[in-house]
Amino acid sequence: MSRFMNEKYAGLEAYTPGEQPRDQQYIKLNTNESPFPPSPGVLSAVNAAELEKLRLYCDPACTELRAKLAELYGVKPENVYLANGSDDILNFAFMAFGGDGVVYPAISYGFYSVFAALHGVEAEEIPLEADFGIDAEKYCGRNKLVVIANPNAPTGLSISLDDVERLLQRNPNHVVLIDEAYVDFGGESCLPLLKRYDNLLVVQTFSKSRSLAGARLGFAFGSEAVIADLEKIKYSTNPYNVNRLTQIAGIAALEQDEYYKENCRRIMENRRYTADALKALGFTVLDSKANFVFAKSERIDGEALYLELKRRGVLVRHFSREEICQFNRITIGSREEMERFIETVSEILEEIA
Numbered sequence: 001m002s003r004f005m006n007e008k009y010a011g012l013e014a015y016t017p018g019e020q021p022r023d024q025q026y027i028k029l030n031t032n033e034s035p036f037p038p039s040p041g042v043l044s045a046v047n048a049a050e051l052e053k054l055r056l057y058c059d060p061a062c063t064e065l066r067a068k069l070a071e072l073y074g075v076k077p078e079n080v081y082l083a084n085g086s087d088d089i090l091n092f093a094f095m096a097f098g099g100d101g102v103v104y105p106a107i108s109y110g111f112y113s114v115f116a117a118l119h120g121v122e123a124e125e126i127p128l129e130a131d132f133g134i135d136a137e138k139y140c141g142r143n144k145l146v147v148i149a150n151p152n153a154p155t156g157l158s159i160s161l162d163d164v165e166r167l168l169q170r171n172p173n174h175v176v177l178i179d180e181a182y183v184d185f186g187g188e189s190c191l192p193l194l195k196r197y198d199n200l201l202v203v204q205t206f207s208k209s210r211s212l213a214g215a216r217l218g219f220a221f222g223s224e225a226v227i228a229d230l231e232k233i234k235y236s237t238n239p240y241n242v243n244r245l246t247q248i249a250g251i252a253a254l255e256q257d258e259y260y261k262e263n264c265r266r267i268m269e270n271r272r273y274t275a276d277a278l279k280a281l282g283f284t285v286l287d288s289k290a291n292f293v294f295a296k297s298e299r300i301d302g303e304a305l306y307l308e309l310k311r312r313g314v315l316v317r318h319f320s321r322e323e324i325c326q327f328n329r330i331t332i333g334s335r336e337e338m339e340r341f342i343e344t345v346s347e348i349l350e351e352i353a
């Protein structure tokens with residue numbers, strides 16, 4: 001830290017993104033990206049003519065993209081908010097709605113604690129249940145912002161819509177933020193509850209199911225007033241937070257929704273293949289509704305498996321936190337990638353046997 005840095009950030013521990021290595025070609029199963037390219041319409045929409053327009057600022061209101069999302073998801077444009085990845089939305093939500101503190105599961109998306117620390121939001125972490133699930137009752141009547149990833153990361157486990165509704169009813173004076181980054185892989189979105197609850201904020205992203213992680217595009221649905229609050233923060237920081245090319249790519253992606261639905265179906269098939277193969281090798285695999293599985297083996301330490309896979313050119317995500325350090329989170333890629341992954345795990349297990 002330089003001697004110029006504001007003292008209030010002295011203790012801030014920044015988020016560590018998953019590795020994006022450049023030293024060699026890996027089978028990259030560590031950051032939950034899609035193995036599929038963006039749809040053909042996206043590839044042709046981001047063309048030379050659009051590149052020329054980069055001299056102009058983008059539309060800060062994302063008018064067309066917003067209207068398209070509203071139409072596709074059956075809400076009004078006033079209920080839609082767009083940002084530079086869903087991380088941007090989470091950041092603003094902690095700023096806007098964390099005045100009385102925040103509560104989230106102790107094991108969940110690692111950025112929640114960083115945003116809480118960054119904005120001085122008092123955070124309470126509730127341990128997961130013994131089966132790694134979330135007991136919604138423990139998040140009721142808390143009188144603070146509630147943040148739940150559904151499906152949760154890195155477990156992949158989901159909570160029911162009844163549970164989400166209970167959270168909304170029993171925290172009526174605070175926002176309940178449901179982070180649905182992974183909902184398109186077999187989860188159930190709570191968006192239909194928006195009609196009845198003005199404290200709901202549903203956050204989604206183009207990074208996973210719509211193959212646009214590098215474009216940075218996140219979106220949220222909320223009541224008009226909640227969305228207006230987020231807009232206020234956006235216009236107080238960076239009104240142009242969704243750049244021109246990303247808006248064009250997003251619009252084109254929404255026009256080919258069926259392409260992405262088919263990709264999600266393939267990911268779910270590959271997830272089943274991977275989970276079954278891991279179980280056959282003796283792994284414990286949680287019942288994931290996301291584009292990754294969370295798995296551990298009694299035969300090899302979690303970190304040792306991660307390192308050995310990396311040495312052999314397969315990258316997965318390992319977390320050193322004690323409760324989950326025996327697990328690895330494995331992104332579901334193409335069928336070929338998952339077959340290579342399973343072969344490599346089998347080799348490693350054979351060698352240590």
Ligand code: PMP
Binds near residue numbers: 153206213
């Ligand atoms: N929420 C969860 C639960 C995530 O795992 C991620 C991906 N790291 C995000 C939000 C952020 O995704 P993005 O900013 O790419 O939309």
